[in-house]
Amino acid sequence: MKPAVFSQRMPSFGRVNQVPRTAETHPLTWRLRDDGQTVWLDEYRQKGGYRVAETQLAHKTPEDICRCVKEAGLKGRGGAGFLAGIKWSLTARGEGIPAAYLVCNADEMEPNTFKDRMLLEQLPHLLIEGMILAGYANQAVRGFIFLRGEYVHAARVVERAIGEAREAGLLGAHIAGTDYSFDLQLHVGAGRYICGEETALLNALEGRRANPRAKPPFPGQAGAWGRPTVVNNVETLCNVPVVLEHGPEWYQALARPESGESGTKLMGFAGAVRRPGIWEVPFGISARELFEDYAGGMRPGYRLKAWQPGGASTGFLLPEDLDLPMSSAGMARKGLRLGTALALAVDDRVSMVALLHNIESFFSRESCGWCTPCREGLAWAVKLLSALKDGRGRAEDIQQLEKLVGHLQPGMSFCGLAPGASEPLRSALALFRDEFEATLARSPPLPA
Ligand SMILES: Cc1cc2nc3c(=O)[nH]c(=O)nc-3n(C[C@H](O)[C@H](O)[C@H](O)COP(=O)(O)O)c2cc1C
Ligand code: SF4
Missing domain, CATH: 3.40.50.11540 (NADH-ubiquinone oxidoreductase 51kDa subunit)
Structure with missing residues (x-):
C-alpha cells in the first residue's frame, strides 16, 4: 500500500500523517506543521x-x-x-x-x-x-x-x-x-x-x-x-x-505522464471511507489509488455504490470506473468534469433520490434568480424529488426531471451554476433510474 504523504482528517483539520513530505514531491504541503497549526x-x-x-x-x-x-x-x-x-x-x-x-x-x-x-x-x-x-x-x-x-x-x-x-x-x-x-x-x-x-x-x-x-x-x-x-x-x-x-x-x-496535466493536486475522498481526507498527489493518479491507498477503501459494513469525482456539481461514476485517471482528460472519457477533485463515496445505504434531493435543494437555494431555467427549473426539480423521496411521486415526474435536465444544459442559462446543478441529476437518472422508479411503488394512486 502506498503511504499517504499528506493526510488531513475532517473535520478537525488538525491531523497530519507523519510520513515525510518533501519539497521535491509535495511542493505545496511540505511546509505544513504536523500539529495542524498555522505556519506564521x-x-x-x-x-x-x-x-x-x-x-x-x-x-x-x-x-x-x-x-x-x-x-x-x-x-x-x-x-x-x-x-x-x-x-x-x-x-x-x-x-x-x-x-x-x-x-x-x-x-x-x-x-x-x-x-x-x-x-x-x-x-x-x-x-x-x-x-x-x-x-x-x-x-x-x-x-x-x-x-x-x-x-x-x-x-x-x-x-x-x-x-x-x-x-x-x-x-x-x-x-x-x-x-x-x-x-x-x-x-x-x-x-x-x-x-x-x-x-x-x-x-x-x-x-x-x-x-x-x-x-x-x-x-x-x-x-x-x-x-x-x-x-x-x-x-x-x-x-x-x-x-x-x-x-x-x-x-x-510532477504529474503522471500522459495525464495531460502538470504539477501536483490537492485531492480527497469523503463519505463512508476508512480515512476521509485530502492529500497532495501527482495530478493524474487513478481514482482507485486515491480511494484504496489513501482513503483506505470503504469502512467495514459499507459497499461503494457510486462516487463523484470533484464536488456536488460533478456527475456520478460507478465502482468499475475507479481506474480512471483523476485528470480532466480521464473524466472526459465518461463525459464528466474533474471539478475540484475532492471525491465523494456514496455507499449502498444512501438513497440516490434522497441524495439528489439534498444536492438540488442546495443549488436551488443558492441560485441567484437571474435567469428562468435556473430559478424556476431547480425549484421545480426539488419539488419533484421531494415528492419521489416521500412516496408521493408519479411516473411522469421522472420524465419531467429528465426534461428539466435538458433545460439546464450549458447555453440555456446565464452562468455555470445551472449546468453544474444538472450534472449529478442527469447522471443519477441515467445510472440509477431503478431507484427513482422504485419510489413509485410507494406512491398512492391518483384520485380518479
Ligand atoms: C457557480 C460557480 C461557483 C464557483 N465557485 C468557485 C469557488 O468557490 N472558487 C473558485 O476558485 N472558483 C469558483 N468558480 C470558478 C470561477 O468562476 C473561476 O473560474 C475561477 O475562480 C478562476 O480561477 P482559476 O482559473 O484559478 O481556477 C465557480 C464557478 C461557478 C459557475
Ligand atoms: S444560472 Fe447563474 S445567473 Fe442564472 S439564475 Fe442560476 S445562478 Fe443566477
Missing part, C-alpha cells in the same frame, strides 16, 4: 518562504514570469481548469489602460470541497507569496482575497498574515526593496455559492448584488471597478511560487 511568517521564512518572490522581483520581468507559468501548463484549480499563463497573457495593459487588480477566489462553497480552507488556515504566506508573484506578472497594483463568510478562522489567520507580511516589507510600497508596489486586502463575503462565480464575485466585491455579469467584457479587460482584473483560485495562486522556483519542466514532470 518566521517559520515560513525558515522554510525558504518568500525567497522566490524576492529573487523573481529583483531579477525577472513580468513577461518572464508569465512565460514560465504558461510553459509549465499551470491550470486553474477553481474547477474550470483554464491555463493561468494564458489568462495572464490576456490581461489588458498599455497606455491609457488603468493598472490591473488581482483577485483571489477563496469563496470555496462547493459541497465536499475544503482544500482552499486548509491552505488559507495553515499556509497563508504561501498564498500571499503566490499573489505577490501573480500581481507582479500582471503588473497589478492591488490584490483582494474574497473569502467565504463562514471561514471565520481563515479570516483571522489571513488578516494576521497580511499584517506580518506588510510589517516585513513584503507588501506595500517597494516590496523587498524593488520598484514593485502591491498591497493586499481581505474581503469577507456573506457566504453565498454564487459569489464563487468570478463575475458575481466582482459584483459582490464592489458592494453590488452578486449576479454574474455578461461576458464580454471578460474580467481581464474590465473587471473590478472597471479595471483589468485577474481572478484565480487559492490553490492556483499557491502553485505559482512552486512553478517559479523549480521551472516548467520540473513542474510538468
Whole structure:
C-alpha cells in the first residue's frame, strides 16, 4: 500500500500523517506543521518562504514570469481548469489602460470541497507569496482575497498574515526593496455559492448584488471597478511560487505522464471511507489509488455504490470506473468534469433520490434568480424529488426531471451554476433510474 504523504482528517483539520513530505514531491504541503497549526511568517521564512518572490522581483520581468507559468501548463484549480499563463497573457495593459487588480477566489462553497480552507488556515504566506508573484506578472497594483463568510478562522489567520507580511516589507510600497508596489486586502463575503462565480464575485466585491455579469467584457479587460482584473483560485495562486522556483519542466514532470496535466493536486475522498481526507498527489493518479491507498477503501459494513469525482456539481461514476485517471482528460472519457477533485463515496445505504434531493435543494437555494431555467427549473426539480423521496411521486415526474435536465444544459442559462446543478441529476437518472422508479411503488394512486 502506498503511504499517504499528506493526510488531513475532517473535520478537525488538525491531523497530519507523519510520513515525510518533501519539497521535491509535495511542493505545496511540505511546509505544513504536523500539529495542524498555522505556519506564521518566521517559520515560513525558515522554510525558504518568500525567497522566490524576492529573487523573481529583483531579477525577472513580468513577461518572464508569465512565460514560465504558461510553459509549465499551470491550470486553474477553481474547477474550470483554464491555463493561468494564458489568462495572464490576456490581461489588458498599455497606455491609457488603468493598472490591473488581482483577485483571489477563496469563496470555496462547493459541497465536499475544503482544500482552499486548509491552505488559507495553515499556509497563508504561501498564498500571499503566490499573489505577490501573480500581481507582479500582471503588473497589478492591488490584490483582494474574497473569502467565504463562514471561514471565520481563515479570516483571522489571513488578516494576521497580511499584517506580518506588510510589517516585513513584503507588501506595500517597494516590496523587498524593488520598484514593485502591491498591497493586499481581505474581503469577507456573506457566504453565498454564487459569489464563487468570478463575475458575481466582482459584483459582490464592489458592494453590488452578486449576479454574474455578461461576458464580454471578460474580467481581464474590465473587471473590478472597471479595471483589468485577474481572478484565480487559492490553490492556483499557491502553485505559482512552486512553478517559479523549480521551472516548467520540473513542474510538468510532477504529474503522471500522459495525464495531460502538470504539477501536483490537492485531492480527497469523503463519505463512508476508512480515512476521509485530502492529500497532495501527482495530478493524474487513478481514482482507485486515491480511494484504496489513501482513503483506505470503504469502512467495514459499507459497499461503494457510486462516487463523484470533484464536488456536488460533478456527475456520478460507478465502482468499475475507479481506474480512471483523476485528470480532466480521464473524466472526459465518461463525459464528466474533474471539478475540484475532492471525491465523494456514496455507499449502498444512501438513497440516490434522497441524495439528489439534498444536492438540488442546495443549488436551488443558492441560485441567484437571474435567469428562468435556473430559478424556476431547480425549484421545480426539488419539488419533484421531494415528492419521489416521500412516496408521493408519479411516473411522469421522472420524465419531467429528465426534461428539466435538458433545460439546464450549458447555453440555456446565464452562468455555470445551472449546468453544474444538472450534472449529478442527469447522471443519477441515467445510472440509477431503478431507484427513482422504485419510489413509485410507494406512491398512492391518483384520485380518479
Ligand atoms: C457557480 C460557480 C461557483 C464557483 N465557485 C468557485 C469557488 O468557490 N472558487 C473558485 O476558485 N472558483 C469558483 N468558480 C470558478 C470561477 O468562476 C473561476 O473560474 C475561477 O475562480 C478562476 O480561477 P482559476 O482559473 O484559478 O481556477 C465557480 C464557478 C461557478 C459557475
Ligand atoms: S444560472 Fe442560476 S445562478 Fe447563474 S445567473 Fe442564472 S439564475 Fe443566477
